[in-house]
Amino acid sequence: MELVPVAPTASWPILYGFGGGFVQGSPVEDLPIAAPLCAATGARVIIPDYRLAPEHPWPAAVDDGFAVYREMARRPFAIVGESAGGNLALALMLRARTAGLSLPLAAALLSPWCDLSNSGDSLSFNDGRDPSLSARSSWQAAQYYVGENAVNDPGISPVNGVFDPGFPPFVITTGTRDLHLSQAVRLSQVLRGDGARVDLQVWDGLWHVFEWYDHLPEARCSIRRIAAHLKSCMAG
Numbered sequence: 001m002e003l004v005p006v007a008p009t010a011s012w013p014i015l016y017g018f019g020g021g022f023v024q025g026s027p028v029e030d031l032p033i034a035a036p037l038c039a040a041t042g043a044r045v046i047i048p049d050y051r052l053a054p055e056h057p058w059p060a061a062v063d064d065g066f067a068v069y070r071e072m073a074r075r076p077f078a079i080v081g082e083s084a085g086g087n088l089a090l091a092l093m094l095r096a097r098t099a100g101l102s103l104p105l106a107a108a109l110l111s112p113w114c115d116l117s118n119s120g121d122s123l124s125f126n127d128g129r130d131p132s133l134s135a136r137s138s139w140q141a142a143q144y145y146v147g148e149n150a151v152n153d154p155g156i157s158p159v160n161g162v163f164d165p166g167f168p169p170f171v172i173t174t175g176t177r178d179l180h181l182s183q184a185v186r187l188s189q190v191l192r193g194d195g196a197r198v199d200l201q202v203w204d205g206l207w208h209v210f211e212w213y214d215h216l217p218e219a220r221c222s223i224r225r226i227a228a229h230l231k232s233c234m235a236g
Contacts, residue, residue: 107167119182132210165195170191172198
């Protein structure tokens with residue numbers, strides 16, 4: 001799917017990964033985030049409709065996304081992903097690095113599900129506090145997506161990857177009620193440790209991918225901040 005702003009102002013596009021635990025979701029279902037982001041940046045948004053597990057476990061989603069990535073890498077672009085889409089964005093960049101392709105100039109990850117071993121204590125203390133997903137659903141989705149593969153493979157759990165200073169500046173958003181808050185924090189530490197620039201934004205009282213709930217003032221504010229980050233990096 002491609003979204004085109006009413007008044008285009010950016011010459012660069014955004015590669016966007018939708019969420020849903022790799023077992024559900026679609027480009028259409030992520031319009032509450034993708035459409036405001038398109039309007040706020042003035043950039044086209046490209047959303048690959050990747051195959052879903054359990055019928056299509058890893059690496060199907062990454063293969064599908066990489067076919068789009070390869071074409072977009074011919075010119076400057078930004079990358080954004082929410083939840084499983086954040087995992088996809090990281091996995092695509094890691095694969096691109098190995099393949100010698102260009103990396104995006106800016107990245108934004110919304111509550112990235114970057115560790116499918118589901119480590120981190122927020123999976124326990126926020127289970128029942130996060131209205132958008134549960135620990136049980138996260139474990140089940142991981143099982144379907146990982147299949148017979150090693151869960152610690154960086155292509156599956158990108159938090160285990162290596163991110164050198166050549167990776168783009170990141171903004172990572174999460175909330176204190178996010179089931180995967182711990183993963184966002186750990187990812188930011190890994191990225192910084194490897195030399196990447198990271199702006200971790202933890203929103204008090206909010207949950208997993210709260211930006212999807214576009215009636216929330218905080219969601220609209222977060223989208224504006226993400227858009228500003230992308231525009232600033234792309235301009236630089």
